[in-house]
Amino acid sequence: MTKPAPARAAGAFRTLVRSQWLLLATAGLYGWAFAVSPERALQALGIGGRAFASVTLIVIAVFGLVGLLQVWISRELVARLLGREAGFKALLVAAACGTILIGPAYIIFPLLMSIRRQGARWAVITTVLSAYAVKLQMIPLEVQFLGWGFSLGRSLLTVAAAIPVGLAVEWLMERSARRPSRRP
Amino acid sequence: MIAVSLTYLILIGGAYLACARADRGKTLQSLKIAGGSLVKLVPLLVAIFALIGLFQVFVPAPLIERQLGAASGWAALLTGGLLGAVAIGPPLAAFPLAGSLLDSGAWPPAVAAFIVSWVSVGVVTLPFEAEVFGARYALTRNAVSFLAALLIGLLVGMLS
Numbered sequence: 104m105t106k107p108a109p110a111r112a113a114g115a116f117r118t119l120v121r122s123q124w125l126l127l128a129t130a131g132l133y134g135w136a137f138a139v140s141p142e143r144a145l146q147a148l149g150i151g152g153r154a155f156a157s158v159t160l161i162v163i164a165v166f167g168l169v170g171l172l173q174v175w176i177s178r179e180l181v182a183r184l185l186g187r188e189a190g191f192k193a194l195l196v197a198a199a200c201g202t203i204l205i206g207p208a209y210i211i212f213p214l215l216m217s218i219r220r221q222g223a224r225w226a227v228i229t230t231v232l233s234a235y236a237v238k239l240q241m242i243p244l245e246v247q248f249l250g251w252g253f254s255l256g257r258s259l260l261t262v263a264a265a266i267p268v269g270l271a272v273e274w275l276m277e278r279s280a281r282r283p284s285r286r287p
Numbered sequence: 288m289i290a291v292s293l294t295y296l297i298l299i300g301g302a303y304l305a306c307a308r309a310d311r312g313k314t315l316q317s318l319k320i321a322g323g324s325l326v327k328l329v330p331l332l333v334a335i336f337a338l339i340g341l342f343q344v345f346v347p348a349p350l351i352e353r354q355l356g357a358a359s360g361w362a363a364l365l366t367g368g369l370l371g372a373v374a375i376g377p378p379l380a381a382f383p384l385a386g387s388l389l390d391s392g393a394w395p396p397a398v399a400a401f402i403v404s405w406v407s408v409g410v411v412t413l414p415f416e417a418e419v420f421g422a423r424y425a426l427t428r429n430a431v432s433f434l435a436a437l438l439i440g441l442l443v444g445m446l447s
Contacts, residue, residue, distance in 0.1 A: 151340025
């Protein structure tokens with residue numbers, strides 16, 4: 104038996120809200136912003152648009168890489184290099200990768216998740232994201248504004264903290280994952 | 288940024304060509320996965336960038352400066368960390384802001400916590416992180432990174 108049209112429409116609406124709630128909420132916020140101050144809302148839209156344009160190419164490259172990795176790199180290889188069996192070396196590699204990568208961190212979220220699905224451990228993923236905060240290529244600029252002591256201290260401590268943070272997050276994830284696992 | 292992005296794109300394009308010569312079917316499958324995940328996540332990315340614009344216009348730097356300058360001690364450290372977590376934008380924008388905070392006499396550990404939290408904790412990007420990795424991971428990672436930012440802030444402030 105098929106549902107009546109209004110119920111189907113309501114169902115479709117619910118699916119839309121569930122999958123695109125952030126976009127809808129953002130649109131709502133912009134509605135408010137345009138009502139309050141149209142010129143500042145336009146300015147915000149311009150800033151967002153320019154920021155998006157500046158990362159478009161990288162976003163495409165990252166998704167291209169996700170596709171390649173998932174099809175061509177075997178799970179065994181990822182697990183061997185970045186899983187538990189790789190030991191501490193994998194964490195060092197992760198810290199080094201995070202330090203030299205550029206761009207905003209959320210650009211590589213999908214890439215990291217695809218590596219995770221192929222067998223990399225949570226500590227590796229988290230260490231990359233933590234070391235990402237170093238911003239190696241921006242240190243000269245940071246020194247200019249904040250001085251050598253501050254910038255070097257911040258960068259070195261961020262690198263030093265990356266692996267402990269990674270291990271802590273992994274420990275928390277696995278602790279909370281074990282509890283409800285009563286499935287056969 | 289453009290030069291680096293183009294380099295990445297060309298490298299990956301080259302990799303696709305090389306793969307296509309080795310195995311056409313598998314390469315098409317790669318393209319399909321790439322396109323599929325791109326289409327799935329683009330609406331979220333659009334929303335995030337729109338939010339970044341809104342934030343930068345409606346929460347201007349002087350407001351952050353006033354909040355952080357007014358607090359002192361532990362409250363300042365916490366305020367610095369929280370402001371950094373909510374703030375979003377390139378670190379390029381955080382450095383001058385932090386510099387002027389230091390110049391105007393803000394407590395160095397609080398400024399350090401602000402910077403570290405700015406680049407490693409993201410409240411605005413949290414929905415995106417939760418969509419990609421799952422909510423449990425996104426919340427755990429941001430909470431642990433926030434605590435680490437406070438600790439690093441304290442140490443940097445005491446060292447420098």
